[in-house]
Amino acid sequence: MTEATARTRDGAPDPAAAESAASDRVRDAARAHAREAAGADPDVPAYDLIELFFFAYRDFVSDPDRILDDYGFGRAHHRVLHFVSRNPGLTIAELLEILRITKQSLNRVLKELIEKGFVEARPGTTDRRQRLLFVTQDGGALALRLARLQTRRVGRALADTPPEGRAAVVDFLLAMIDPDGRAAVTRRVAGPDGGSGGAT
Amino acid sequence: MTEATARTRDGAPDPAAAESAASDRVRDAARAHAREAAGADPDVPAYDLIELFFFAYRDFVSDPDRILDDYGFGRAHHRVLHFVSRNPGLTIAELLEILRITKQSLNRVLKELIEKGFVEARPGTTDRRQRLLFVTQDGGALALRLARLQTRRVGRALADTPPEGRAAVVDFLLAMIDPDGRAAVTRRVAGPDGGSGGAT
DNA sequence: CCGGTTATGTCAGCCTTGTTGACATATCTC
DNA sequence: GAGATATGTCAACAAGGCTGACATAACCGG
Numbered sequence: 431m432t433e434a435t436a437r438t439r440d441g442a443p444d445p446a447a448a449e450s451a452a453s454d455r456v457r458d459a460a461r462a463h464a465r466e467a468a469g470a471d472p473d474v475p476a477y478d479l480i481e482l483f484f485f486a487y488r489d490f491v492s493d494p495d496r497i498l499d500d501y502g503f504g505r506a507h508h509r510v511l512h513f514v515s516r517n518p519g520l521t522i523a524e525l526l527e528i529l530r531i532t533k534q535s536l537n538r539v540l541k542e543l544i545e546k547g548f549v550e551a552r553p554g555t556t557d558r559r560q561r562l563l564f565v566t567q568d569g570g571a572l573a574l575r576l577a578r579l580q581t582r583r584v585g586r587a588l589a590d591t592p593p594e595g596r597a598a599v600v601d602f603l604l605a606m607i608d609p610d611g612r613a614a615v616t617r618r619v620a621g622p623d624g625g626s627g628g629a630t
Numbered sequence: 631m632t633e634a635t636a637r638t639r640d641g642a643p644d645p646a647a648a649e650s651a652a653s654d655r656v657r658d659a660a661r662a663h664a665r666e667a668a669g670a671d672p673d674v675p676a677y678d679l680i681e682l683f684f685f686a687y688r689d690f691v692s693d694p695d696r697i698l699d700d701y702g703f704g705r706a707h708h709r710v711l712h713f714v715s716r717n718p719g720l721t722i723a724e725l726l727e728i729l730r731i732t733k734q735s736l737n738r739v740l741k742e743l744i745e746k747g748f749v750e751a752r753p754g755t756t757d758r759r760q761r762l763l764f765v766t767q768d769g770g771a772l773a774l775r776l777a778r779l780q781t782r783r784v785g786r787a788l789a790d791t792p793p794e795g796r797a798a799v800v801d802f803l804l805a806m807i808d809p810d811g812r813a814a815v816t817r818r819v820a821g822p823d824g825g826s827g828g829a830t
Numbered sequence: 831c832c833g834g835t836t837a838t839g840t841c842a843g844c845c846t847t848g849t850t851g852a853c854a855t856a857t858c859t860c
Numbered sequence: 861g862a863g864a865t866a867t868g869t870c871a872a873c874a875a876g877g878c879t880g881a882c883a884t885a886a887c888c889g890g
Contacts, residue, residue, distance in 0.1 A: 475777035477716060478800070478819045479784045484709075485815050486806035487687045488730075506876060509684075516677060522838060530688075535877055537839065559837045559886045577675035584679045587805035591798055598795030599802045600678070605787035606686035615685050619678045704846060722867060735848055737868065759857045759866045 493579040501546070501572070506539045508576060511565065514549055515573035517618070519562045521554070528618070548572060693779040701746070701772070706739045708776060711765065714749055715773035717818070719762045721754070728818070748772060 494508050501507075513528055514520055526533055540563075543549040548569035554560030565573060588596055607615055694708050701707075713728055714720055726733055740763075743749040748769035754760030765773060788796055807815055 473778065474781070475774065476781040476784045477777065479788075479803070480712075480777060480780050481716075481815070481819050482800065482803040482807075483687070483690060483784075485811065486803040487683065489808045489811070490683060490806055492808075504875060512680075516681075523836095531876085532878065533838070534840080534879085538876075541839095554837095557837080557887070561838070574675065577677065577680060578673065580680050581674070581676040583806060584676045584683075587802050588679075589805075591802060595795065595798030595801075598791055598798045600682065601795075602787050602791065602799045603679070603682040603686040605789075606690055606783060607682075608689045608692075611685065611689070615681070619681050706847060723865095731847085732849065733867075734850085734869080738847080741868095754866095757858070757866080759855095761867070 490580065490583060493583060494576040497576060497579070503542075504539075506535070507543055510536070510539055510543060511548060511569060511573050512577070514563045515565045515570055518564050521560045521562060523560075525563065527614075543569070690780065690783060693783060694776045697776060697779070703742075704739075706735070707743055710736070710739055710743060711748060711769060711773050712777070714763045715765045715770055718764050721760045721762060723760075725763065727814075743769070 491505060495505065498504060498508055503511075509529060510525065513525060517524070522533065522536070526536060529536065540549065544551060547566055550564045550566050550569075551561040552564065554562050588599070591599070604612065604616065691705065695705065698704060698708055703711075709729060710725065713725060717724070722733065722736070726736060729736065740749065744751060747766055750764045750766050750769075751761040752764065754762050788799070791799070804812065804816065
């Protein structure tokens with residue numbers, strides 16, 4: 431089943447031996463390209479990074495997808511579950527800001543998560559119009575399971591990377607985000623469990 | 631318009647000065663986390679990388695989305711246009727393999743791209759059942775325009791990154807891809823224009 | 831306490847992009 | 861000539877976005 435994918439337009443078969451050679455070849459080419467083109471001349475398209483990013487993300491989300499299927503959930507449910515799990519007591523408005531979708535779209539999946547007992551909504555204490563969102567035990571367990579799946583992939587990908595390389599990856603991803611959202615994202619990433627100070 | 635997004639649960643306002651401080655704080659936290667957790671203990675979720683990747687990809691695709699809207703195209707059209715532009719003479723079967731969607735889904739968007747004059751299909755020379763796909767001048771121009779947009783973002787993100795850091799980013803993205811698909815991806819990335827030898 | 835704003839829910843309908851299943855056509859290959 | 865292959869197409873459906881309009885409850889300022 432891999433053969434079909436492994437064969438390209440040149441029609442050359444690709445046994446395991448040739449594969450790592452090809453891998454090396456491309457990594458070198460990509461590195462050379464990154465060195466010469468990226469950041470320097472914006473008119474020379476960085477096709478390698480663009481396609482790499484596309485395929486990497488595709489596989490990154492494919493892991494959870496398979497599990498979510500068993501629960502009748504989709505990617506939208508995953509995102510909600512994830513951010514509620516990470517930010518207990520999140521309000522609807524805050525969640526909408528993070529996901530950047532409409533409340534109608536959110537409500538559809540949120541309703542299902544609540545009905546199936548993965549998320550719980552409690553009225554706000556200071557402002558009783560608000561609904562504070564929390565994961566249930568089941569919800570927390572599922573969220574953790576999915577996060578671990580993705581962590582494993584990220585871990586594998588960084589396994590051979592030295593600390594400086596990991597920092598470069600983090601900086602790269604951070605810099606890929608729009609400046610507007612960057613502050614919010616960074617605070618959110620560091621906040622819930624990263625920052626020792628909590629709400630600073 | 632940024633304020634709403636820039637304010638978080640702590641309610642602290644966030645002027646430009648505080649922003650970079652926050653950014654630094656998080657980068658450090660993320661780096662620390664990456665150092666200790668990623669790759670080491672798969673049971674400690676790498677929340678930072680996971681969320682960073684999510685937000686980075688979201689903004690990465692948002693640039694083209696805006697332009698495509700003007701043409702009445704969506705992301706699906708973009709993907710087809712991109713890979714046809716990058717692989718002139720691509721067959722339907724090859725494109726299906728790359729995108730991993732059904733031929734019905736592909737045909738819907740491909741038909742529109744052909745009708746609007748962005749892609750052209752020519753019968754294969756050796757096998758006349760095949761339809762070899764090419765971009766038209768308009769199609770090539772649009773594909774390039776979109777690629778440049780994304781290149782600019784990637785370029786900005788890598789601007790301050792030294793060559794070793796860029797190599798680390800490339801390696802990371804490559805390693806995020808499923809091993810099955812990795813060979814195909816690498817060959818495709820290096821093949822069309824990266825490898826000096828063409829079809830090796 | 832009243833009126834306006836805010837937080838949220840909901841109904842209805844639409845679009846894009848994915849899916850499955852079934853069937854048609856032309857071409858290649860043995 | 862028969863069967864496999866490359867592709868097209870019709871129909872129906874699902875997920876997950878969107879807009880617009882309207883309802884309700886709670887807050888807040890005067």
